Amino acid sequence: MNTSVLLQRVGQVDPTRLEDYVAHGGFDALRRALLRRPEKVVEEVKASGLVGRGGAAFPTGVKWEAVARESRTPKYVVCNADESEPGTFKDRVLMEGDPFAVLEGMAIAAYATGASEGYIYVRGEYARAYTLLRSAVDQATQAGFLGDAILGSDFSFHVHIYRGAGAYVCGEETALFESIEGKRGQPRQKPPFPTTHGLFGQPTVINNVETLANVPPLILNGAEWFRSLGPEEAPGPKLFSVSGAVNKPGVYEATMDVTLRELIEEYAGGVRDGGKVQAVLVGGAAGTFVGPKDLDVPMSFSGLRRVGASPGSGAVMVVDERVNMWDVLLRIARFFAHESCGKCYPCRLGTQRQLEIVTRMASGALRYKDFLRLQDLHATMRDASLCGLGQTAGNAIISGLKVMGMGMSDD
Amino acid sequence: MSDIPWEQVDAVIARWAPRGRAGLLPCLEEVQSITGWLSPEVSRRIAEGLKVPLADVFGVITFYGLLYDRPVGRFVVRVCDDVSCFINGSREIVDACRSYLGVEPGETTPDGLFTLETHPCLGRCERAPFMMVNELEFGPITPQDVPRILEEVRKSGAGQEEEGV
Numbered sequence: 001m002n003t004s005v006l007l008q009r010v011g012q013v014d015p016t017r018l019e020d021y022v023a024h025g026g027f028d029a030l031r032r033a034l035l036r037r038p039e040k041v042v043e044e045v046k047a048s049g050l051v052g053r054g055g056a057a058f059p060t061g062v063k064w065e066a067v068a069r070e071s072r073t074p075k076y077v078v079c080n081a082d083e084s085e086p087g088t089f090k091d092r093v094l095m096e097g098d099p100f101a102v103l104e105g106m107a108i109a110a111y112a113t114g115a116s117e118g119y120i121y122v123r124g125e126y127a128r129a130y131t132l133l134r135s136a137v138d139q140a141t142q143a144g145f146l147g148d149a150i151l152g153s154d155f156s157f158h159v160h161i162y163r164g165a166g167a168y169v170c171g172e173e174t175a176l177f178e179s180i181e182g183k184r185g186q187p188r189q190k191p192p193f194p195t196t197h198g199l200f201g202q203p204t205v206i207n208n209v210e211t212l213a214n215v216p217p218l219i220l221n222g223a224e225w226f227r228s229l230g231p232e233e234a235p236g237p238k239l240f241s242v243s244g245a246v247n248k249p250g251v252y253e254a255t256m257d258v259t260l261r262e263l264i265e266e267y268a269g270g271v272r273d274g275g276k277v278q279a280v281l282v283g284g285a286a287g288t289f290v291g292p293k294d295l296d297v298p299m300s301f302s303g304l305r306r307v308g309a310s311p312g313s314g315a316v317m318v319v320d321e322r323v324n325m326w327d328v329l330l331r332i333a334r335f336f337a338h339e340s341c342g343k344c345y346p347c348r349l350g351t352q353r354q355l356e357i358v359t360r361m362a363s364g365a366l367r368y369k370d371f372l373r374l375q376d377l378h379a380t381m382r383d384a385s386l387c388g389l390g391q392t393a394g395n396a397i398i399s400g401l402k403v404m405g406m407g408m409s410d411d
Numbered sequence: 412m413s414d415i416p417w418e419q420v421d422a423v424i425a426r427w428a429p430r431g432r433a434g435l436l437p438c439l440e441e442v443q444s445i446t447g448w449l450s451p452e453v454s455r456r457i458a459e460g461l462k463v464p465l466a467d468v469f470g471v472i473t474f475y476g477l478l479y480d481r482p483v484g485r486f487v488v489r490v491c492d493d494v495s496c497f498i499n500g501s502r503e504i505v506d507a508c509r510s511y512l513g514v515e516p517g518e519t520t521p522d523g524l525f526t527l528e529t530h531p532c533l534g535r536c537e538r539a540p541f542m543m544v545n546e547l548e549f550g551p552i553t554p555q556d557v558p559r560i561l562e563e564v565r566k567s568g569a570g571q572e573e574e575g576v
């Protein structure tokens with residue numbers, strides 16, 4: 001189902017003007033939240049069934065509740081705006097088109113969990129989003145929507161903005177904390193989890209931009225309304241970044257029962273030049289290739305699971321039959337070898353070996369042993385890597401080979 | 412290159428010093444926007460100002476793709492060569508840049524003006540093929556657009572972050 005909740009103001013309001021946001025219902029949700037007890041706000045988010053939009057799909061209300069329960073202060077709310085998953089650009093569209101909504105979501109999260117400081121970590125290459133957010137924070141603080149004694153209440157919340165510096169792994173939540181703390185952005189061992197030991201070792205809510213943008217409409221319209229949108233297992237509006245060989249690449253909003261075929265053919269205007277789909281990479285480089293026979297699956301967790309995939313960040317990259325898949329796989333293998341932070345062996349060595357093997361195969365030297373080696377690497381990285389980067393580094397390669405008809409049996 | 416505007420650099424360091432180590436990343440980013448790259452002497456000044464071990468400052472600089480421990484061109488040309496841009500012809504864009512600039516990806520033109528880089532997804536896949544010159548954005552573009560874009564950049568001396576150099 002087509003919805004217009006997250007994108008309702010994008011392209012409609014002037015993102016540089018607070019007055020415009022307020023005239024379009026901005027900060028009404030924060031006002032409403034402040035009239036309730038924080039626990040009630042957490043309850044509403046829990047009841048809504050909202051799950052994180054950053055890739056891991058963790059229930060947002062459960063995360064907030066865990067932080068709300070911590071008595072150690074200060075607590076933090078961190079907005080993950082690092083968006084570096086290849087094929088993903090929805091957070092950028094939100095930040096550039098409706099930056100105040102992200103701040104409002106953060107302020108509500110802070111009120112609900114008892115946090116006093118907020119951090120936004122924006123991808124380094126997103127200069128425009130950074131400038132707009134910077135100005136949005138200043139304006140919102142001036143107007144009393146952020147800062148001390150917000151809207152005359154005794155709730156205070158200060159927002160800082162950091163810029164990333166070109167490292168994919170810094171989107172991983174604990175690597176992001178390390179980065180803000182002035183260290184190399186390498187993931188930490190979990191547990192402890194961010195809810196107890198996050199930024200500066202303190203209890204921390206970390207949420208994706210899109211997750212936070214869901215919060216104001218959810219608070220305004222209620223959990224029941226939210227649950228009425230889309231499938232039971234993952235309700236609410238969702239953004240999909242559709243790109244590659246399509247006529248109208250862009251960010252589209254729908255509920256998660258939308259099918260891959262609908263996204264490609266109806267939303268994105270079909271394959272370019274009337275061509276045919278060869279493969280679709282769902283979820284970015286960390287995601288999975290889906291073949292042309294499986295386009296009718298819904299983009300929900302259970303739907304995509306049937307074809308071995310998951311929605312991830314909501315990236316949909318369409319490869320048509322004109323493209324040489326080896327060139328595509330080579331880029332993905334190169335990406336992981338380049339972005340591995342080197343902290344743990346399975347990923348540091350595995351992504352290098354994977355690149356060597358894919359390079360060899362792409363040059364035409366197909367050896368049966370190499371297929372077995374790739375499969376072995378995939379399993380080792382998945383099972384033994386410290387963070388999601390290594391754990392997913394073989395997904396696209398293995399599933400891509402399958403779609404190319406070089407299927408290997410599942411282990 | 413060697414005349415570093417220390418006054419400006421020190422002002423940035425002084426602003427971030429109260430945050431200590433948590434001020435390191437933004438301080439490095441801001442200083443680099445003044446000096447172009449983070450030379451050993453600049454890094455030492457930052458290490459002292461923020462009271463962070465120099466080895467750790469080097470460690471951080473080398474970790475991040477957008478921080479440079481060697482001189483780069485006044486304009487860094489980043490051409491996206493990831494999946495969606497590749498599907499839309501990024502290889503031809505890279506070739507057009509190579510032939511116009513006469514350097515390979517990773518290299519800087521002899522006049523020190525341009526550094527060419529190929530890049531993983533820049534998060535503008537709806538504008539594929541896409542490239543950036545410093546913070547300016549271009550896409551979708553054709554190989555024929557490349558000489559005009561780079562010529563205009565060269566003439567404008569743009570680079571919003573280069574003020575005062």
Ligand SMILES: Cc1cc2nc3c(=O)[nH]c(=O)nc-3n(C[C@H](O)[C@H](O)[C@H](O)COP(=O)(O)O)c2cc1C
Binds near residue numbers: 053058085173387
């Ligand atoms: C390698 C890697 C990169 C990630 N990059 C991002 C990112 O750019 N943006 C994001 O929101 N989450 C990213 N995540 C997921 C975060 O670790 C975390 O799950 C998320 O920020 C939580 O927010 P959510 O619950 O609102 O989704 C990444 C995870 C991994 C393993």
Ligand code: SF4
Binds near residue numbers: 169341347
């Ligand atoms: S899995 Fe890769 S990116 Fe993650 S900690 Fe290990 S080496 Fe670093």
Ligand code: FES
Binds near residue numbers: 087495531532533535
């Ligand atoms: S693939 Fe080039 S911007 Fe995303």
